[in-house]
Amino acid sequence: MHILLTNDDGVNAPGLESLERIAQAMGASRITVVAPEYDQSGVAHSLSLNDPLRLRAMGPDRFAVKGTPTDCVIMAIHRILEGKRPDLVLSGVNRGHNVAEDVTYSGTVAGAMEGTILGVPSMALSQSYSSGDRESVPWETAETHAPGLIHRILKAGVSPHTLININFPNCAADEIAGVEVCSQGKRDAALLKIEERRDGRHIPYYWIGFERQRSTPLEGTDLAALASRRIAVTPLRVDLTDAAALARFTDALGRPD
Numbered sequence: 628m629h630i631l632l633t634n635d636d637g638v639n640a641p642g643l644e645s646l647e648r649i650a651q652a653m654g655a656s657r658i659t660v661v662a663p664e665y666d667q668s669g670v671a672h673s674l675s676l677n678d679p680l681r682l683r684a685m686g687p688d689r690f691a692v693k694g695t696p697t698d699c700v701i702m703a704i705h706r707i708l709e710g711k712r713p714d715l716v717l718s719g720v721n722r723g724h725n726v727a728e729d730v731t732y733s734g735t736v737a738g739a740m741e742g743t744i745l746g747v748p749s750m751a752l753s754q755s756y757s758s759g760d761r762e763s764v765p766w767e768t769a770e771t772h773a774p775g776l777i778h779r780i781l782k783a784g785v786s787p788h789t790l791i792n793i794n795f796p797n798c799a800a801d802e803i804a805g806v807e808v809c810s811q812g813k814r815d816a817a818l819l820k821i822e823e824r825r826d827g828r829h830i831p832y833y834w835i836g837f838e839r840q841r842s843t844p845l846e847g848t849d850l851a852a853l854a855s856r857r858i859a860v861t862p863l864r865v866d867l868t869d870a871a872a873l874a875r876f877t878d879a880l881g882r883p884d
Contacts (some may be wrong), residue, residue: 629657631713631817633699635670635721635734638662638691642720645766646752650717652774657688659713661703663734672697672737682706692698696738699719704745715781717740720754720769722761724794725813726849740792743865748785750777755797755853771800772858780860788849792857794849804856811861812848840884 630650634643643662650658664683673695680702681693690707692699696718706714718738725733734750742749752773756764772795780791792811796803822834844850852859 628653628715629659629713630655631708631716631747631748632660632662633696633702633703633716633718633738633796634662634763635667635696635697635718635738637666638664638685640666641764641766642721642722643753645770646717648770649657649773649777649869651750652775657713659703659708660685660689660795661692661699661707661879662690663696667695667734669732670695670731670734670737671741672740674698674701692711694708695706696734697741700738700741700745701757704747712745712747714747715777716744716747716749717752718749719754720773720795721751721753722756722764724753724755724849724853725751725792726794726859726861727812729814730811736792736863738789739792740863740865743788743790748781748786750780750785750791750793752793752795754795757797765795765799766798768798768800768803769795771839772803776858776860786862789864792849792861792863793844794853795859796853796856796863798856802856803858804851806858806859806860807852807861809847809849810834811863812844812850814850833861845860 632646635644635813675694675698679863680698683691685691691700718735721735725736730736739749739751752766754769820836849859849861
């Protein structure tokens, strides 16, 4: 099995090293790494259309792209692999979970989304950790459970136009309570804040931040699964069409002649 790896935390991120170990544990015959040169967290499914892409070889089957995770997957398949699609795309392991509305911002999810669009079964992997403690991420939890879980998902079959979003809870590998196939949740209410600071010349600049309001997540969602120390597996569709609204507006506005 040939596995293409990417991420949004950057080519030197510890989560990418974890992902390589996961791919090795899966028995991959070939592993190709194509990841952003720099941290691209929060870029979502963006393309670099106004800037050139710079490609840097870091070793056999290992490349850094000065661009987004989406750019990386496109460069991998259309340039580096010369159109020969890998058997699987894995994106991650992200530092921090990507659940609820996070999936709309996440470059990790976007890497898997682009792989899906290009016709390759694709999965995004994220590891939760304690807020404010970025250096104590339990990477071994994802590394222990991901290889077998991914094999089980592939055996069950990944539908075209569907990517798999996998989130590992913030606990030790032996404390995992199970696996739950769940829906995308709704984040606890977030209060958006803009923090103003001043540079050396006293010119203002700004940071976007959030303050969370705690609530009880709904059962059956990715949020509830992580809160119960279960691995959250969420199938996400590339097609964003609201089927119920489509039917309602068709009835209200009429069908084309």
